[in-house]
Amino acid sequence: MAKVNTAKEPEAPSREADPTVERKGSSRAGKQQISIFDAWCKQCGLCVDFCPKGVLTKRALGSPQVSLPEQCIGCLLCVLHCPDFAISVTAKEETGDKSEV
Ligand code: SF4
Numbered sequence: 001m002a003k004v005n006t007a008k009e010p011e012a013p014s015r016e017a018d019p020t021v022e023r024k025g026s027s028r029a030g031k032q033q034i035s036i037f038d039a040w041c042k043q044c045g046l047c048v049d050f051c052p053k054g055v056l057t058k059r060a061l062g063s064p065q066v067s068l069p070e071q072c073i074g075c076l077l078c079v080l081h082c083p084d085f086a087i088s089v090t091a092k093e094e095t096g097d098k099s100e101v
């Protein structure tokens with residue numbers, strides 16, 4: 001019989017000060033690896049506008065940042081709408097290793 005995981009889902013990180021959120025545009029929190037390549041990004045904001053989960057937010061000058069990585073559902077709308085191939089979302093491998101922070 002399959003084991004049911006009754007553990008409570010971790011709460012989404014705050015948009016304010018969360019040490020798991022790298023402000024430079026990449027985060028390893030959550031089930032997806034979201035990477036933003038600043039050198040290619042022209043700060044159009046399309047990825048932020050199309051994200052249905054509010055994972056991405058705009059910094060002061062319009063460049064995107066990963067604010068709520070736990071909310072990412074891997075829909076790839078941000079990737080599909082980026083005109084400059086500046087954002088990638090890939091599923092992280094489930095290794096069972098709990099050491100990753
Ligand atoms: S994959 Fe979907 S949910 Fe995740 S950041 Fe991109 S648009 Fe948002």
Ligand code: SF4
Nearest residue numbers: 041042044045047082
């Ligand atoms: S859609 Fe692409 S180019 Fe536009 S802000 Fe997002 S990552 Fe940058």
